[in-house]
Amino acid sequence: MNDQYELLDSGNGKKLERYGDIILDRPCAQAVWAPQAPELWQKAAASFDRVGGLNWDGRNNVSKPWNVEIAGVKMKLCATDFGHIGVFPETRELWRWIREKLAEQKTEKGRELKFLNLFAYSGGATLAAAQSGAHCCHLDASKGMVDWARENAALNKLENAPIRWIVDDVIKFLRREVKRETRYDAILLDPPSFGRGKKGELYKIEDQLMTTLDLVHEVLSDDPVFVLLTSHTPGFSPIVLKNLLRQYHETGTFECGEMLLTGKPGVNDLPNGNWARWINN
Numbered sequence: 713m714n715d716q717y718e719l720l721d722s723g724n725g726k727k728l729e730r731y732g733d734i735i736l737d738r739p740c741a742q743a744v745w746a747p748q749a750p751e752l753w754q755k756a757a758a759s760f761d762r763v764g765g766l767n768w769d770g771r772n773n774v775s776k777p778w779n780v781e782i783a784g785v786k787m788k789l790c791a792t793d794f795g796h797i798g799v800f801p802e803t804r805e806l807w808r809w810i811r812e813k814l815a816e817q818k819t820e821k822g823r824e825l826k827f828l829n830l831f832a833y834s835g836g837a838t839l840a841a842a843q844s845g846a847h848c849c850h851l852d853a854s855k856g857m858v859d860w861a862r863e864n865a866a867l868n869k870l871e872n873a874p875i876r877w878i879v880d881d882v883i884k885f886l887r888r889e890v891k892r893e894t895r896y897d898a899i900l901l902d903p904p905s906f907g908r909g910k911k912g913e914l915y916k917i918e919d920q921l922m923t924t925l926d927l928v929h930e931v932l933s934d935d936p937v938f939v940l941l942t943s944h945t946p947g948f949s950p951i952v953l954k955n956l957l958r959q960y961h962e963t964g965t966f967e968c969g970e971m972l973l974t975g976k977p978g979v980n981d982l983p984n985g986n987w988a989r990w991i992n993n
């Protein structure tokens with residue numbers, strides 16, 4: 713599977729990454745060690761820091777959007793004012809897993825599978841699921857992000873794939889889906905530490921996560937495939953996420969781990985969030 717992403721180095725509270733031909737130097741609080749390859753950092757086309765505000769140095773070098781392929785999904789990237797560029801590559805192994813699991817289970821169950829992606833951002837996981845032939849529902853409160861995800865769908869020639877694009881608040885949407893009796897076979901949710909719904913509804917992971925998970929389990933089909941929960945919030949370790957899922961299932965397999973930014977062999981892996989999943993079997 714083609715992959716144009718690579719972690720080149722990390723350290724001194726920063727990460728150096730290659731996205732296609734473009735090398736970026738951005739903050740990363742957990743990189744508390746010393747860089748392994750200090751000489752590489754001068755290759756950065758642009759760097760971002762939060763010292764005295766939010767600043768790109770060399771933004772001219774990344775003024776135009778560019779495309780990369782990560783874990784088999786083409787993504788449009790663009791330097792935003794907040795230092796994000798439109799992809800979180802630590803989730804790429806999960807995209808691969810979602811695509812393979814849904815393809816395998818589609819064959820095994822002999823029916824269409826319905827995949828729901830909540831807090832879906834620029835759509836990497838949605839598009840990986842769509843590549844498996846799943847019917848997808850992609851939800852984010854930000855219209856700009858949903859538009860961006862649709863552009864990514866077109867880049868992957870998936871503009872006519874069965875994907876519902878929804879701009880809404882997660883909790884409001886799930887309550888409506890419960891009432892409408894819409895059900896999903898596989899659900900991914902990546903709740904932010906702090907976020908805003910479509911109409912400015914406050915989302916705080918510590919206050920809203922349990923309600924979100926209750927609703928997620930209400931919209932799960934009678935013969936589901938998985939629930940996958942990821943988080944970048946400090947304290948939400950792999951075991952914390954796994955224990956949250958265990959509340960809802962007496963049988964099945966539970967797996968959990970860290971999300972990692974990775975590079976060539978020998979480059980230190982850089983942890984960036986955690987995941988846990990329940991797999992029905």
Ligand SMILES: C[S@@+](CC[C@H](N)C(=O)[O-])C[C@H]1O[C@@H](n2cnc3c(N)ncnc32)[C@H](O)[C@@H]1O
Pocket residue numbers: 799800803830831832833834835836851852853854857880881882883902903904906907908909910913914915
């Ligand atoms: C950290 S990003 C998710 C990253 C994404 N899952 C990925 O791996 O590429 C959080 C997303 O949640 C969305 N969001 C925040 N609060 C929300 C809410 N209450 N309802 C729906 N989406 C929300 C934001 O617009 C943002 O796109």
